[in-house]
Amino acid sequence: MTLAQLAPRTQARKKRSRKKRGFFASLFRLCLMLGAAGIVAAGGLAAWLFYTPSGNEYRYLAADTLITTQHRIWAKYLIGQEELDKRVAAYQQSFDKMGQEADHHEIVRPAGSSTASDKPKELVSVEPISGKSYKGFVMTVSDPTKIRLGIPAAKGKGEKVTSMVKRYGAIAGVNAGGFADPNWKGNGFQPIGVVISRGKVLYQDLDKSKSTQIVGLDKSGKMIAGHYTLKQLEDLGIQEGVTFQPRIIVNGKGLVKNHADGWGIAPRTAMGQKADGSILFVVIDGRQPGYSIGADLYDVQKILLDRGAVIAANLDGGSSTVLVNGGEIVNNPSSQHGERYLPTAFLVFDDPDAASIPNVWQGLKPGDIDASKW
Structure with a gap:
């Protein structure tokens, strides 16, 4: 095969190589963008959970829900161990109080049925x-x-x-x-x-x-x-x-x-x-x-x-x-x-x-x- 015949094939391989490198470069940029977006989203979620009234309400609701399960220990990652202990103690104190009022x-x-047609x-x-x-x-x-x-x-x-x-x-x-x-x-x-x-x-x-x-x-x-x-x-x-x-x-x-x-x-x-x-x-x-x-x-x-x-x-x-x-x-x-x-x-x-x-x-x-x- 002559050089003239090889030239188109060589150019085709180079073109495919450039496309492959371009694809991986685009994929890398996309991963970087998604990672950055994930970090921003995680930061935003954390900020909402810990620094807004609605976030705090949801965080404590999630903690209270965990407290009722076998995964109670996970609640400390939402509100901290000290706050978890306080929360459990506060609920117990509240429950005790709720049982005190005289009934x-x-x-x-x-009365029984008034007529024979009434169903019991x-x-x-x-x-x-x-x-x-x-x-x-x-x-x-x-x-x-x-x-x-x-x-x-x-x-x-x-x-x-x-x-x-x-x-x-x-x-x-x-x-x-x-x-x-x-x-x-x-x-x-x-x-x-x-x-x-x-x-x-x-x-x-x-x-x-x-x-x-x-x-x-x-x-x-x-x-x-x-x-x-x-x-x-x-x-x-x-x-x-x-x-x-x-x-x-x-x-x-x-x-x-x-x-x-x-x-x-x-x-x-x-x-x-x-x-x-x-x-x-x-x-x-x-x-x-x-x-x-x-x-x-x-x-x-x-x-x-x-x-x-x-x-x-x-x-x-x-x-x-x-x-x-x-x-x-x-x-x-x-x-x-x-x-x-x-x-x-x-x-x-x-x-x-x-x-x-x-x-x-x-x-x-x-x-x-x-x-x-x-």
């Missing part, structure tokens, strides 16, 4: 609810005396609410009190505070002189929520109850002032009572982008007030939140491992007296239980 609500059960009120009804950041359900139980507290069947392990509903022969069930949960992988067997079923204290880890925040029902079906000692609960004739907080409604008024005091956004379970005695269970799904992120306590309080609740309290939420009706899970629990094993559940029965509920913690002290051992 004076009375229930007036409606359903014992259990479930309605879907939704808001800006959440989807969930409200279960109404028309007769509060049909509710009993279910507990696990075997020592050393909690039980799923679906299993409790089936084993006890209940109509429906909702998760109830909290429990020791090491690294959010606990076995669900060690409750926190007290567990009372059929008027008997089945488990307790506090001194008799100390009070606990209780959520439950007395013998007549009246809801009890707030700070009480074991002696006070005995005098009140408590029938079913667990420890949890905070109480969010008392004497018909809401105690959560606004969304900022709502303890972040999370899956929620709460219990309330209307003046006619009917019980409202609110179950909110969360931590599921595209479906439901969750609700704060102000959202839950509004749901209950809108439905006529005169007293209400928060129950265990997060990945424990579950509503079972007709043997099936109604909501979408957020736990990545599926429905959790729990120590307690509020169960609804056609005939609650027929249910046998032996004390699975009998003879056990809190120190006898390893909450992390399955």
Whole structure:
């Protein structure tokens, strides 16, 4: 091949080389521009988060939301460890105060049907609810005396609410009190505070002189929520109850002032009572982008007030939140491992007296239980 014949090929290769170098140079400039834009955007976001009122509000909301999860430690990167400790302490102080006011609500059960054509009120009804950041359900139980507290069947392990509903022969069930949960992988067997079923204290880890925040029902079906000692609960004739907080409604008024005091956004379970005695269970799904992120306590309080609740309290939420009706899970629990094993559940029965509920913690002290051992 002659030089004259090679020349066009050489020029073509040089042209392709120049194009390749130009492409990589353009790609490099683009990467530099994107990197610079990213730095500017990150700086702008940081400035907004830390130096504007709206940014600070969002930052604390995010921190409060993290506080309710197993990733609580991450909140310190948003507000600092000292501020995190203050935040947790402030919430506890606020929750304690919310449980102090004396409850004076009375229930007036409606009279029976006046005519043969009147249909009796359903014992259990479930309605879907939704808001800006959440989807969930409200279960109404028309007769509060049909509710009993279910507990696990075997020592050393909690039980799923679906299993409790089936084993006890209940109509429906909702998760109830909290429990020791090491690294959010606990076995669900060690409750926190007290567990009372059929008027008997089945488990307790506090001194008799100390009070606990209780959520439950007395013998007549009246809801009890707030700070009480074991002696006070005995005098009140408590029938079913667990420890949890905070109480969010008392004497018909809401105690959560606004969304900022709502303890972040999370899956929620709460219990309330209307003046006619009917019980409202609110179950909110969360931590599921595209479906439901969750609700704060102000959202839950509004749901209950809108439905006529005169007293209400928060129950265990997060990945424990579950509503079972007709043997099936109604909501979408957020736990990545599926429905959790729990120590307690509020169960609804056609005939609650027929249910046998032996004390699975009998003879056990809190120190006898390893909450992390399955």
